[in-house]
Amino acid sequence: xxxxxxxxxxxxxxxxxxxxxxxxxxxxxxxxxxxxxxxxxxxxxxxxxxxxxxxxxxxxxxxxxxxxxxxxxxxxxxxxxxxxxxxxxxxxxxxxxxxxxxxxxxxxxxxxxxxxxxxxxxxxxxxxxxxxxxxxxxxxxxxxxxxxxxxxxxxxxxxxxxxxxxxxxxxxxxxxxxxxxxxxxxxxxxxxxxxxxxxxxxxxxxxxxxxxxxxxxxxxxxxxxxxxxxxxxxxxxxxxxxxxxxxxxxxxxxxxxxxxxxxxxxxxxxxxxxxxxxxxxxxxxxxxxxxxxxxxxxxxxxxxxxxxxxxxxxxxxxxxxxxxxxxxxxxxxxxxxxxxxxxxxxxxxxxxxxxxxxxxxxxxxxxxxxxxxxxxxxxxxxxxxxxxxxxxxxxxxxxxxxxxxxxxxxxxxxxxxxxxxxxxxxxxxxxxxxxxxxxxxxxxxxxxxxxxxxxxxxxxxxxxxxxxxxxxxxxxxxxxxxxxxxxxxxxxxxxxxxxxxxxxxxxxxxxxxxxxxxxxxxxxxxxxxxxxxxxxxxxxxxxxxxxxxxxxxxxxxxxxxxxxxxxxxxxxxxxxxxxxxxxxxxxxxxxxxxxxxxxxxxxxxxxxxxxxxxxxxxxxxxxxxxxxxxxxxxxxxxxxxxxxxxxxxxxxxxxxxxxxxxxxxxxxxxxxxxxxxxxxxxxxxxxxxxxxxxxxxxxxxxxxxxxxxxxxxxxxxxxxxxxxxxxxxxxxxxxxxxxxxxxxxxxxxxxxxxxxxxxxxxxxxxxxxxxxxxxxxxxxxxxxxxxxxxxxxxxxxxxxxxxxxxxxxxxxxxxxxxxxxxxxxxxxxxxxxxxxxxxxxxxxxxxxxxxxxxxxxxxxxxxxxxxxxxxxxxxxxxxxxxxxxxxxxxxxxxxxxxxxxxxxxxxxxxxxxx
Numbered sequence: 033x034x035x036x037x038x039x040x041x042x043x044x045x046x047x048x049x050x051x052x053x054x055x056x057x058x059x060x061x062x063x064x065x066x067x068x069x070x071x072x073x074x075x076x077x078x079x080x081x082x083x084x085x086x087x088x089x090x091x092x093x094x095x096x097x098x099x100x101x102x103x104x105x106x107x108x109x110x111x112x113x114x115x116x117x118x119x120x121x122x123x124x125x126x127x128x129x130x131x132x133x134x135x136x137x138x139x140x141x142x143x144x145x146x147x148x149x150x151x152x153x154x155x156x157x158x159x160x161x162x163x164x165x166x167x168x169x170x171x172x173x174x175x176x177x178x179x180x181x182x183x184x185x186x187x188x189x190x191x192x193x194x195x196x197x198x199x200x201x202x203x204x205x206x207x208x209x210x211x212x213x214x215x216x217x218x219x220x221x222x223x224x225x226x227x228x229x230x231x232x233x234x235x236x237x238x239x240x241x242x243x244x245x246x247x248x249x250x251x252x253x254x255x256x257x258x259x260x261x262x263x264x265x266x267x268x269x270x271x272x273x274x275x276x277x278x279x280x281x282x283x284x285x286x287x288x289x290x291x292x293x294x295x296x297x298x299x300x301x302x303x304x305x306x307x308x309x310x311x312x313x314x315x316x317x318x319x320x321x322x323x324x325x326x327x328x329x330x331x332x333x334x335x336x337x338x339x340x341x342x343x344x345x346x347x348x349x350x351x352x353x354x355x356x357x358x359x360x361x362x363x364x365x366x367x368x369x370x371x372x373x374x375x376x377x378x379x380x381x382x383x384x385x386x387x388x389x390x391x392x393x394x395x396x397x398x399x400x401x402x403x404x405x406x407x408x409x410x411x412x413x414x415x416x417x418x419x420x421x422x423x424x425x426x427x428x429x430x431x432x433x434x435x436x437x438x439x440x441x442x443x444x445x446x447x448x449x450x451x452x453x454x455x456x457x458x459x460x461x462x463x464x465x466x467x468x469x470x471x472x473x474x475x476x477x478x479x480x481x482x483x484x485x486x487x488x489x490x491x492x493x494x495x496x497x498x499x500x501x502x503x504x505x506x507x508x509x510x511x512x513x514x515x516x517x518x519x520x521x522x523x524x525x526x527x528x529x530x531x532x533x534x535x536x537x538x539x540x541x542x543x544x545x546x547x548x549x550x551x552x553x554x555x556x557x558x559x560x561x562x563x564x565x566x567x568x569x570x571x572x573x574x575x576x577x578x579x580x581x582x583x584x585x586x587x588x589x590x591x592x593x594x595x596x597x598x599x600x601x602x603x604x605x606x607x608x609x610x611x612x613x614x615x616x617x618x619x620x621x622x623x624x625x626x627x628x629x630x631x632x633x634x635x636x637x638x639x640x641x642x643x644x645x646x647x648x649x650x651x652x653x654x655x656x657x658x659x660x661x662x663x664x665x666x667x668x669x670x671x672x673x674x675x676x677x678x679x680x681x682x683x684x685x686x687x688x689x690x691x692x693x694x695x696x697x698x699x700x701x702x703x704x705x706x707x708x709x710x711x712x713x714x715x716x717x718x719x720x721x722x723x724x725x726x727x728x729x730x731x732x733x734x735x736x737x738x739x740x741x742x743x744x745x746x747x748x749x750x751x752x753x754x755x756x757x758x759x760x761x762x763x764x765x766x767x768x769x770x771x772x773x774x775x776x777x778x779x780x781x782x783x784x785x786x787x788x789x790x791x792x793x794x795x796x797x798x799x800x801x802x803x804x805x806x807x808x809x810x811x812x813x814x815x816x817x818x819x820x821x822x823x824x825x826x827x828x829x830x831x832x833x834x835x836x837x838x839x840x841x842x843x844x845x846x847x848x849x850x851x852x853x854x855x856x857x858x859x860x861x862x863x864x865x866x867x868x869x870x871x872x873x874x875x876x877x878x879x880x881x882x883x884x885x886x887x888x889x890x891x892x893x894x895x896x897x898x899x900x901x902x903x904x905x906x907x908x909x910x911x912x913x914x915x916x917x918x919x920x921x922x923x924x925x926x927x928x929x930x931x932x933x934x935x936x937x938x939x940x941x942x943x944x945x946x
């Protein structure tokens with residue numbers, strides 16, 4: 033995991049073969065720290081101590097160690113105690129049986145005593161806080177509900193570790209000792225503390241990579257050419273403000289100097305007589321592990337591995353890549369790459385170009401992340417052409433360690449970054465990405481283009497940290513809920529980045545269109561309407577307009593309270609003979625700069641046949657973005673307007689409502705019992721489809737009452753069922769391929785009397801098969817309304833997802849379904865109902881009566897709450913839900929139970945492993 037200072041440590045259980053490590057670790061601890069741990073002078077560990085601290089049963093007694101390299105830097109241990117503070121039973125047979133059967137360990141004790149010891153040289157790095165997170169997670173898995181600890185009052189640092197953790201706690205003072213007791217169930221405060229630590233640690237780890245004081249390029253040849261020499265040349269050309277070192281095993285023993293650059297050269301990083309913050313590894317993959325080991329011995333802080341030959345080459349390369357990352361992390365280093373294009377920090381204080389980009393980007397306020405080096409080249413070139421500067425750039429290649437999530441942590445805190453642009457090909461942790469992106473988007477825009485949109489083949493094989501395949505519709509929901517601006521192409525990424533990097537956000541979606549071309553103005557007006565913006569009628573200045581006319585018109589449009597943005601259209605003036613007249617682009621640019629300066633509203637230009645205008649518009653303090661097509665300008669403006677609206681709404685993100693009639697405890701008990709019965713009966717944990725009665729009981733505990741459907745295996749039983757529920761009725765099959773498919777003849781509606789019912793029964797069985805194969809049921813008719821579908825399902829990548837759409841083949845065919853992550857807020861439910869394309873059918877389309885959307889939103893929130901409370905309900909399907917002008921009726925319901933996938937975002941902090 034990443035520690036507070038950005039370095040890494042490996043946390044693992046202490047084993048019996050760690051005796052020598054433990055003794056060496058204890059010898060490095062100061063007498064004062066030993067006194068704080070044992071409340072008495074304790075200069076050395078006895079053989080009995082060593083055995084006690086290295087032999088654990090991993091139920092009643094657990095010990096963890098934090099390691100850097102092959103050495104312990106800290107340890108933590110808990111011992112289960114009973115309510116009187118006595119050690120719990122050590123009867124192994126009883127313990128194993130109890131832990132297996134009860135899921136919480138032996139006896140009734142639910143508390144344990146916990147104690148830490150941190151090597152003095154590593155205190156202040158957040159090691160104890162990290163160990164507390166992990167030992168608490170272990171204890172919870174073993175049924176321990178609280179920790180107790182006794183600390184000397186002078187040990188203020190350890191007291192702070194406990195009190196800052198965010199758990200519910202008690203504190204007392206007796207016999208000269210501070211007694212602490214705290215529960216281990218996560219609280220809002222403890223989760224917030226953990227995420228704040230995660231932010232600081234991961235942001236610091238990236239900052240160490242991007243702001244080095246010294247850089248060593250490993251694999252630098254004597255002669256120009258080659259990857260290492262290219263990176264070194266780019267570092268020199270960028271004017272890197274720190275110290276540079278060249279490393280190559282072929283150099284002569286002792287110190288050399290590369291000519292003509294004058295960079296000191298060494299055979300190994302270990303020979304460099306000063307600290308090295310960053311090493312660029314450019315040696316072949318077969319030699320990289322030796323170079324990484326040298327960097328670890330020299331206490332290098334981070335690595336950029338630009339050489340290829342890893343996972344992208346096959347299984348052997350994958351193993352090599354895994355070992356490289358394991359070795360680097362063990363020595364406290366984070367890795368960008370391998371197969372990376374490199375990193376850039378354009379700050380005047382750093383001027384770092386440790387990449388293969390031949391041209392150092394301009395200094396600006398845009399952060400750029402790519403997984404692909406080729407896309408990185410295109411984006412860097414495109415931004416440079418448009419005059420947009422970068423704060424920093426990272427291209428991670430195979431993304432074996434540092435990822436887009438790490439960069440989001442860094443850019444969230446970076447005062448030099450105002451806009452984040454990202455090219456993603458895969459997700460390692462989609463739920464974490466959503467959380468981080470949402471937090472960042474509240475203060476600065478995050479624009480993403482995602483490759484591999486439709487096929488798994490779009491994910492390059494080189495990305496060896498497990499990539500999570502997220503359906504595109506789900507990815508869209510993630511982005512939308514997080515306020516991320518998703519675009520489809522690299523060109524659109526540049527277009528939106530250009531606008532956001534140069535102009536303020538619009539207050540709303542009203543657009544004034546001003547220009548000297550009536551036709552181009554009409555095209556811009558139409559593009560605005562297509563993008564759901566509200567344009568004013570275009571104001572045509574005629575082709576005779578000069579720069580002063582533009583200045584006056586744009587100034588007036590910006591002053592208009594009915595305009596939130598101004599779109600300027602420009603073409604060269606046309607002479608009397610029809611030819612283009614001379615045109616001074618610089619004069620027009622000055623006029624537009626004068627009008628836009630300090631206006632507080634975005635101004636953008638779309639132009640034709642004015643190739644020198646974009647550069648002229650950017651050559652000033654007030655930069656006005658220019659686009660060669662109206663559609664591109666409007667798309668960028670629309671994304672900015674939608675993002676600005678999301679940010680305004682995010683000030684009040686809504687709330688997750690609680691319903692008085694929800695019985696969560698009983699629902700949990702029912703689910704546990706059903707799962708146990710299923711697993712005992714079927715001998716496995718696979719998904720289990722609940723029967724109708726179990727489904728109705730479970731849903732009823734959340735205030736959801738599906739309409740009763742009675743089985744009708746014969747015509748007589750169908751008639752009896754109809755008499756019980758009351759006419760008119762529906763007769764329908766429950767066979768999966770025919771459910772809810774009136775178009776296939778599997779549903780007969782509005783059967784008003786017994787003769788109609790018997791006729792329908794006969795027709796269904798004659799056309800579709802024997803009654804025993806159709807699972808026929810009878811149900812009373814619902815009030816007329818709009819048929820909808822409400823679903824919640826657990827996606828292995830992102831957790832529970834709430835979905836909504838209209839029922840029927842048309843919606844399924846067009847994919848007209850909206851999604852939100854669970855738990856949904858009341859605002860999420862409001863937007864979910866309105867975000868499908870067919871939403872007008874709910875609100876009185878073509879004179880029909882609007883339906884009860886308030887009741888629909890409440891149903892969505894109840895299903896969301898159920899999915900959040902009961903992760904074992906891996907699928908909840910309500911179809912159809914008939915929404916009438918007053919109220920709604922759930923006509924069909926299915927629930928599947930299974931053991932849910934582990935939630936990686938709720939446990940203790942850790943780096944992705946593979």
